[in-house]
Each structure stands twice: as C-alpha cells, then as structure tokens.
Amino acid sequence: MSDNGHGIGAPVKRVEDFRFLTGRGTYTDDINRPNQTCAFFLRSPHARAQIKSIDAAKAKSAPGVVAVFTGGDMQCGGIPCGWQVTDKNGEPMKEPPHPPLAKDKVSHVGDQVAVVIAESLSAAKDAAELIAVDYEVQTPVVDMEKAIAGGDVVHEEAPGNLCYDWELCTAEGGAKEVDDAIANSAHSVSLRIVNNRLAPNAMEPRAAIGDYDLASGEYTLYTTSQNPHVIRLLMGAFVLGIPEHKLRVVAPDVGGGFGSKIFHYAEEAVVTWASAQIKRPVKWTAERSESFVSDAHGRDHITDVTLALDAEHKFTALKVQTLANMGAYLSTFASCVPTYLYATLLAGVYTTPKICAGVKAVFTNTVPVDAYRGAGRPEATFLLERIVEQAARKLGVDRVELRRKNFIAPDAFPYQTPVALQYDSGDYHSSLEKALAMSDWEGFAARKKESAANGKLRGIGISTYIEACGIAPSAVVGSLGARAGLFEAATVRVHPTGSVTVFTGSHSHGQGHETTFAQIVAEKLGLPMENISIVHGDTAKVPFGMGTYGSRSLAVGGEAISRALNKIAEKARKIAAHLMEADAADVVFANGEFAVKGTDKKKAFAEVSLAAYVPHNFPHKSAHDDGEGLEPGLEEQAFYDPLNFTYPAGCHICEVEVEPETGAVTVAALTTVDDVGRVINPMIVEGQVHGGLAQGVGQALLERAFYDDNGQLLSGSMMDYTLPRAKDMPPLSGLQTATTETLCAHNSLGVKGVGETGTIGSPPAVINAVLDALAERGVTDIQMPATPFRVWSALQEAGK
C-alpha cells in the first residue's frame, strides 16, 4: 500500500492526455504501411435483393486498380456470433450465414457486395462505379411486428424471421403462474414501450489495415477494436482459418467505441484476406455515411409490460414480452443483449417476487443490432422505471414512496432475484436520499411556478436503476451459451531498475486505463506514476485478453492486474527477506519499501528488483526444486475469472422545461448518484458519468435510427441523425454527479464499474420528467425520442 498521492482514490490527471492534446495519438487511420493500397467497399443500395450477376471486368482494368473481389472469390467462413441462445422449445437459435462479401443476396442497405483495391482511394471509388451488379430487388422486411406475422423472410434459414423465441421465467408454474398472480393482484398497469434504435457514432469511424508478410507468413490486422484478442480468435478461427501464432491484431488508439467496436466486422476479414491475395497492405477507412449503414446499431425493442401490485402497493408480478431487432445478421454479441443482459435485470432494485420475460429476436433487412453502451440494461431499466412511474400515477401515490416501499433492503444482501442473478451488495435507499437532497426535490414546486410564469411547463423525473457489469463469470455465461470465457489476463513486468510495465487484455478507447490501472500499481507497489507504463491493444505484446465492454475493464481487467501485483509483491518480499537476512514473515512492504519489522533494515523496491535480475545474492531454486527457492526475474501473470457480475446501482433525477408552443424540451438539471463500488479515480468516474448522460439524453430526446418501409435509413448522416451537442446538455450549474459506495463483495478492489451508468439510469429520468411536465395538460405517455414534434403532437392530441 502507498500514500504517494497517486494511489487509489486520487483524481490523478490522465497520463494519455498529452499525446491526444498535441496531435500525437496514433489512431488506425493515422497508420500507413509501406506499399499500401486503398480499399473501397461497394455496398448494397437495396435492403433486400438477389444478386443475379456481378460484372467487375471494367473496374478491374480501370486506372490504378490492383484488384476487385466479390463474394465468389472469397472462400472462407462466415462472420460468427459469439453467443448461443436456446429457445424456449429447446431449439438452438437460427444463425443464417453471414459472408464477409455478399454471395447470392444482399440483406440490408450497406451490405458489402465487392471490394475494390487500388493505388489511391479516389481510383478505388471511381472503379467501384464501373461494377455492374444485376439486382433482383425484393420487398424488404423492415417492421418487426410485420416480420413475425408471416410473409417475406430475410433468410430461408429463419422461418417467420424468428432467430429465437426465448423465455426467462423462474416461477415454478411458469408463465401461467405469473399471469395468475397479475390477475389476482389488487392493481395492475400496462404499457407498450418502444426502445428506439440508435446509431452509436463513436467519433472515430471504423478503419482496418490488413498487412500480410510473405517472408514470415504472418498476418497483421490494425483495427479500430475494443478487443483485439477477440478479433484474432473470431477472425482467425472462424472466418479465415489463420492460427493465432500467424495472426497479430493491433488496436492502437481508438476514438471511442461504446460497444460498436466490440464486434468482428466483415471489412476486417476482407482487408486481411485481400492483403495475402495481392501481397501488399490493404487499408480501409469508413466514411461516416458508411458507419451509419455498417456499424452495428443498438437497442430497437418493442415491449409490452404489465406490473401488478397488491393492495399495499407492493409489486407482486411483472410480465414482459419483447420483440428485439437483430437486423439482417447476427452480430458478435447480438443474441445475448436482449436475453442475458436484459431479462436478467428485470427485478431492478425491487423485490418483485414473480417475473416472466419472453423475448422474440427478429431478423429484419436492417443493419445488425448489437450491444451499444448499456446493452440490454438500458432497455430493462427504461421499461421498469416507466412502468413504476405509470403505476404511481395510476394509483395516485407518491412515486418516490412507491419506489422506497419496493426497494430491496440494505440488509438483504446477498439478494437472489427471481431472474437468475444474485446481487452481492448495494444500498438503494442511500443513493435515492442523496439524489433527492442534491436535486432539491422538495423545492421543485417553486421552480415549476417560476417556469409557469415564463410560459413553460416544468417537470421532474426520477429513475432508480441497477445494472450488471464486469461481464462475466465464465461458468455462468458458459451455462448461458457464451462460446468464450470472459475472464481477463494481466502480466506485470518489473524491470531491473524497478520500473514496471503492465500488459493488460483490457482496451482503452477513452476510459483512461493508462491512468487508472497505473494508480493501482502506484498503490500496491508504492511507485511514482512516471515509473509505470500500461500496454494494451496488441496481441503481439499482451499475452491474452478479452477486451473492454460491459464496464468490465476495472472489475475484471483491473482485478487481474491487482492479482498479478500481489504475486509480484509476494516474490519481492521473499527476495527482500533474503537480502536482509530476515524471515519473510517479518518483512513488511509499504510505500515502495521493504522493511524488517522491529529493525531499521530497509530495501527499496528498485533494489529488490535489481537483485531479481542480477541474482548474485539470491535465494535460488535448488537443482531439485525444494519448493522454497525462487527463479530470477520479476514478472507475474494472472488470469482472473470473476465469481459473479458486479451490480452498480443508483438514482438519476432530471428536470426539464417544455415550451408548449413548440414542444421543445430543455434539460434544466440532471442529478446522479451512482454506487459504482470503490472509486479509483474520481475525476475519470465523473467524466464517464457525464458522457453516459449525454448519450442517455440523446436517446431520450434526440436520437433515432429510422428506416422507411423500403429499408432505407433516413437518418443516415450526422446532418440527419441528431447527436447531442453542447447546448443540449444542462448548464454547468445544473449537472450534479455524486457517488455512494458499497463495495463489490467478490473482487479484492471492491470495484463495480461506471462506464454505462449514464446511458442506463438517465433515459427514464428524462422521459419521466417530460411526462411530469406534460401531465397537467393530460399527456400520459410518450415514446423516445421525445422530439419537439412528438411533444407538440402529444399536447395537441391531449388538448382535443
């Protein structure tokens, strides 16, 4: 342990900032390889069509063109999905083929049809226009409800466009028992909720460079990924058949991910494969309009929910039926998002005893849908916090009191929910009370009056959420169908002069791991920050890793580092004991120094590490290992597989002003109190919350990836898709964030995760606030995004 000011809990300024602030970052598109070519993908303009023929002869002979490839040229596996879901009849989910380049048909606007590789990007683009594709255009399947009603199918392999019909219902009597409980309860309330489809829009568009080395037979893929080892595994083993020792995947600086850069994408496989065909590096960078039609989208659920309550207003049962859009193909995590990351969270922070969730995953002729910041948990939270709010309004009871009454009590942990998860720790009352106080909930009436005097409708909304992070315990997710263990690996290398390099399988694309992880090292080894380096994002450097998603970096990756550090400290203590001729049990390690208890004997960490590498005076292992001696060197590895998810939870409160004449909503205030477990760097935690809140406000008020009946994405550019801008967020004085702390009970750091709290907790708080503002005009429901048009229309409708 250490008190050097850079350890756990200190708001250390970020190590990575200097290079980003001075233009010295290295993103994938910043990399050029010698003799590199440029790739351009010809994409389908149709949502659904048969490809009758492709004539690329003219393109192949166009100036500057090196090669043109189509689906027929590329003999390889399909893009795999990483999660198996077994439907309620015991059938495996339907997994239609997903070729990296379309073979006989295209299934969404943006589907890859051909790749043109040329000496310049403009030559590749010009040549792509010369490719003649004979499409037989078919009626696309766009609307989910129509998709499952019979008729056209996206894939013959999935009759009725159903990927799976899955159920999570732990009541002994199954769904009927929950239906009966609802029928026999004193009250019930129902809602239909559309969780709007979102385009993630990390600021850095995706990019990939394939670089095949003819001399060694090794492939290198530079890519904008949140998890290079996972890409190596999926692309190497399933798509291209390249063994790990011949495939290096580098994910350098990555400009935001938010889930969209978890997945293995076709372009990665195509540039890697093509590089070996033409024996030159192949580089591709998405234009933003390509991102909109090729990056996996998020959310897109239609849900019918019913909550039942007894006469005392305790929740008795919850029934949820959801249609979840998968898009045209199953992306890497797609199948698990509306099941294991959604239905399992439907207890929320409440003691609802009976819960039944049915989820139908539906194929449509749209871009694949997969995990986007929060992934399943925002959808679960939104429907819970909307239905609880609706119940309070219907019953005419205080919405805060209704929540309090149904909270899981602080002394009830570990708490087994009726939907598979066991919460290890939490205190939902304390985050609620703190948020109420910070937001001046009691003083709202006066503010509402003031707004009214200015002709504005003011509303306040609340959400009390829980989520599951630290994905994931391998045994648990294995039993749920994950095709890989979701542990994390870390290697800590102490150099001879006492500086430290940590190799982590987590990947930072804005989260600040180079700082946070270094703080863990600073804390545990008592070293200054400048003596510590964090290395990530390269399979040739980092032995193994599962990457960053689901707020897992600290709770899984950080814990792996912590465990490797423990091994370092233990070995170093034995070396120090030898050097000081003391019993190892008498040696204490603090602030970077080993000391023999009760004496003035001391050895600095650097002296001990030098002894490990210049082991002239060293407790060597004997020829026949007696179990006591040590090997030279000071490097340790840990693989950490958590025992459970972690469960951040908290309370978000939003205050809005609505202009009734225009329907424009202004977020006047946002207050968040999140229990994310132990905080390593409060500055970074706060930043994560801010960013998540902007995306939450975006979902609630602004963003919608909208397809017309022809399967054309109408909001397919940054001019059409409304990303939150600076003026869309509350003023500095209106945004308050705070934390409460209950420690995670099953990792030694006590950490839970913070990356997704903002997108999970805030959308229902915002919408509940909008509805609170509109209540006096008789509006009782509104869907996201609550755009000015929707708000205005709702006011007109209610005023009739």
Next chain:
Amino acid sequence: MRVQMTVNGKAVSGEVAPETLLAQFLRENLRLTGTHIGCDTSQCGACVVLCGGKSVKSCTMLAAQAEGADITTIEGMESPGGELHPLQEAFRQNHGLQCGFCTPGMVMSAADLLRQNPSPSEEEIRHWLEGNICRCTGYHNIVKAVQAVAAAK
C-alpha cells in the same frame, strides 16, 4: 497541381489532385495526423484548423483554396519550447477529453472563440461549439476548460 502554404510556421508545398481536401493534404502529404476526419457532412468538427487565425473545417476546404494561407493545426499549438497552449493545459486539468478524437478540433475551435471573444459566457461557449461533436465527455468538462482559459486571461 502544386500547392504552397505556411503550416505551423513552416513553408510547405506539395503535389495534389485538384479535389484534395485541406484535411487530406495535412494528414497524407504532411503527415500531420492530429487533424482528424470524423464525418463527411461538415458536422463533427474533428478536422477544425486555423486558417489565418480563423477556425475552418479542413474537410470542407480544398487544399488549393489554402494556397498561400497561414494554417495552424493542433501540432502547432505548443510553444516553441514545448509548453502546452493554455487551452491544451486546461483540457488536461479539467478532464475535457476522453478518447481524444474530437479533441484537436475542439481545441482549435475554442482558440478561435477566445480570439474573437476573450470572455465568453457559458451559453456563448456552448453555442460556439455547436459545430464540434464529442461523443465521450458530454461537453461539461470541455465547457469548463474553455471557461478556465477565459477566466485566466
């Protein structure tokens, strides 16, 4: 065609196709990769540089249009001695960046704001940054960083 201009105080020139954008010239010809390209509709502002002191979106300007111009990119913001520009320092102090992709554009855009209006109100800062999208920070700390520099002047 040949273009010549001054970039970060140095005279530079290069052979480009007529349709080459200033952003491409900076990134590919000069290898000044701090200027980023985040969209294709002139919305995101990751490519903002200063042209004669005024902020411009370098993805919406041809290299040829910058003939003879005085361009400053994020790489030219440090002092000759290597000290961070006050805005760069303020972004660091206020945690005004996460993934770093929008950051160069944000800094360059804010520099032009403060040139024109040394003490902008919070509302003026938010309004000015309309043309710069950040998906990580929620803008809160970016606004604080710009305010901090304005307050120090």
